[in-house]
Amino acid sequence: MSLPSITRKTRLVLEDGTSLIGVSFGAEASVVGEVVFNTAMTGYIETLTDPSYRGQILVLTQPIVGNYGVPAPRPIGSLDRPYESDRIQPQGLVVQHYSSTYSHHAASRSLGEWLSAEGVPGVAGIDTRTLTRVLREHGTMRGWLFPDHMSLDEARETAHAVEMTSQVFRQVAPEAVRVYGDGGSPRILLVDCGAKDGIVQSLLDRGAHVIRIPWFADLSAAAAEVDGILIGNGPGDPQNLTELTEHLRLLTETFNGPVFGVCLGHQLLALAAGAKTYKLPYGHRGINQPVQDVSTRRCYVTSQNHGYAVDGATLPPHWETWFVNLNDGTNEGIRRRNKPQFSVQFHPEASPGPQDTSYLFDEFISLAASLRRGS
Secondary structure (H helix, E strand, O other): OOOOOOOOEEEEEEOOOOEEEEEEOOOOOOEEEEEEEEOOOOOHHHHHOOHHHOOEEEEEOOOEEOOOOEEOOOOOOOOOOOOOOOOOOOOEEEOOEEOOOOOOOOEEEOHHHHHHHOOOOEEEOOOHHHHHHHHHHHOOEEEEEEEOOOOHHHHHHHOEOOOOOHHHHHHHOOOOOEEEOOOOOOEEEEEEOOOOHHHHHHHHOOOOEEEEEEOOOOHHHHHOOOOEEEEOOOOOOHHHOHHHHHHHHHHHHHOOOOEEEEOHHHHHHHHHHOOEEEEEEEEEEEEEEEEEEOOOOOEEEEEEEEEEEEEHHHOOOOEEEEEEEOOOOOEEEEEEOOOOEEEEOOEOOOOOOOOOOOHHHHHHHHHHHHHHHOO
């Protein structure tokens, strides 16, 4: 593990009393948030900029992190890869071994330098295998990450927190409408509750004209001008978005084009249909989650990042389960029997992750285009 010349100790304390100490390699700050783990072996830049991690302390189980560095900052509002948003989203980062020495043709700075620049603490030297076992056995829990010279009581008083209410969805959504594409076809409305830029890029790659609208805007007026609607991902509990759920319930009854939900969008579409959602013990976060299409029995490896799930048993009769998770049997997709409306819990754009299910964007765009021609 490469360490800075002056080592600063940082402590992670979970609400069950678990206390771990390591070496700081980011900003010196005290933060609090839900501690979650991700099992991906690559893609820390995409993961750290995924808005679904807003307000959480992220544990990476991959033993060595930082070895390919970080690219130069991208212009605000651009879609430059590998960034998935304009900022680091988690409260803090926990790794086992941190490499300040990096090797990649596009890298211009280290992971530690990036964290420091954005005021995000990082800690290395933590036994992430032990920590992950604790989270798997007891479920995700609240944790405090703070400099070791502070006491836990001081950390509790000063730690920066993100309140996981409807306000968090406003923090990760654009303030105004953004438009992408050169007037292509079909026209797609992206309902943004914290959507990854990879979703936008996946639509653009297929020739679409994308209108990215914040979730709290007038969806009905915007929907009247498009051929398809995609409800994107985002952080937190979907039940905190009751206002959006009601708008989607009305929209799904009046809109004739295809509606496609991804991750949080899957949960929101299910709630709008009348189903229920619930919190998972420790969620699905990684790039190797196996799912199965229940109609074809075909299996896919998927990228996922979520802590809540849809209760498939509560779906109304005109909806059906589409995909299931082969690890724990949880619902991974639904579709409506009498209208082109469907959603998946996983990420077809897979940034990072396997491209097994990117075909879903092809089907969505094809539906939107065909319905446009038939209008």
